[in-house]
Amino acid sequence: MNISNLKAFIETVQASSISKAADNLHLTQPAVSMQLQNLETSLGHQLLNRSNRGVQLTEYGKVFFSYAQSFLTLWDNLQQDLKAVAASEYPSLQVGTCPAIGQYALPCALFLFKQIYPQIRVSVQSLSSQEVISELRNRTLHTGFLEGIPHAPDLESHLVLRSELILVASSSHPKTAVDLADLPGLPLVLTPPDCDIRRSLERSLARYQMDSASLKPFLELDGLESVKSAVISGHGLSFLPYIAIKKELFSGDLQRVFINGATFEITFSMVWRKNESLSEDNQQLINFIRNDSGKSFC
Structure with missing residues (x-):
């Protein structure tokens, strides 16, 4: 799973807006939209309902969001542990x-x-x-x-x-x-x-x-x-x-x-x-x- 796509999804949900998520991630709105589409395509389910008022989680999105947060936390912990190993070796x-x-x-x-x-x-x-x-x-x-x-x-x-x-x-x-x-x-x-x-x-x-x-x-x-x-x-x-x-x-x-x-x-x-x-x-x-x-x- 692409970590960048996962981060874009979590940021969009937390901001309730693709444009705000793009600003927070220092990306363009089309780039974030593409990341969300790629994530949904890889899972085979629509995760977000998009409208002029922002975005809302679908039922699939609600299930995936809780797992996504846990997965990203595990990923961050993994990166820190790998850095700690490198620091102990060198x-x-x-x-x-x-x-x-x-x-x-x-x-x-x-x-x-x-x-x-x-x-x-x-x-x-x-x-x-x-x-x-x-x-x-x-x-x-x-x-x-x-x-x-x-x-x-x-x-x-x-x-x-x-x-x-x-x-x-x-x-x-x-x-x-x-x-x-x-x-x-x-x-x-x-x-x-x-x-x-x-x-x-x-x-x-x-x-x-x-x-x-x-x-x-x-x-x-x-x-x-x-x-x-x-x-x-x-x-x-x-x-x-x-x-x-x-x-x-x-x-x-x-x-x-x-x-x-x-x-x-x-x-x-x-x-x-x-x-x-x-x-x-x-x-x-x-x-x-x-x-x-x-x-x-x-």
Whole structure:
């Protein structure tokens, strides 16, 4: 049975007029008349008596009207239940994050967010900062977290976290401090050049008028955990964000090697699309992170 025809019939009966029903349905009167005729043809019975004074139900129409109302209520309930199933299967928020903040700081904040808003489903993807920007523009993400502060006219951003970028070595390493001039001679284990942490390191070196090309990595590994494992095993030194190595520094698996007269930093921002009406769930997440000022990060 055609649902549109059914709605036209119910609206006509309630309005006692085809023209009024057409106005309420934002249709033309001939269109509503055609829907009523199609409904009567499909049932094989006349449902309405039409006159200049309006419409009246026939005996067949009276029987059908009660069923039609129940059927339409069931149809509306079905649509709502199907939407509820879809909402339960698909997260209401898609979040993309670069690994450093996503693995070591953001989980605690999202845990607290879920305690306040348990009905909001959140799915988190680990991406590079450039991929976060790309997926936001492709509209596959609602919100992103990335290294640095993006200078993009189509995106809004908010600085959420600053972390020291620390030179670390294994617990057995003999030195606890070096000079900037010593860095090119160290056996460094670094992430690849296109990695967020590597780019932050290069910017930090530039602030001290040091060319990052002077560093000759002993080993390049993709992934913070791989780098940490190599350094803990004594295979070199590395620059890593403090948020990623707090546990290892506390346990003594890693030790900090100070750089005389220099400190390096890595920053992280939350980003979302600019000049766009945000969903209520996305606005709740953005407000939570902004108002929290980083206190809930791990």
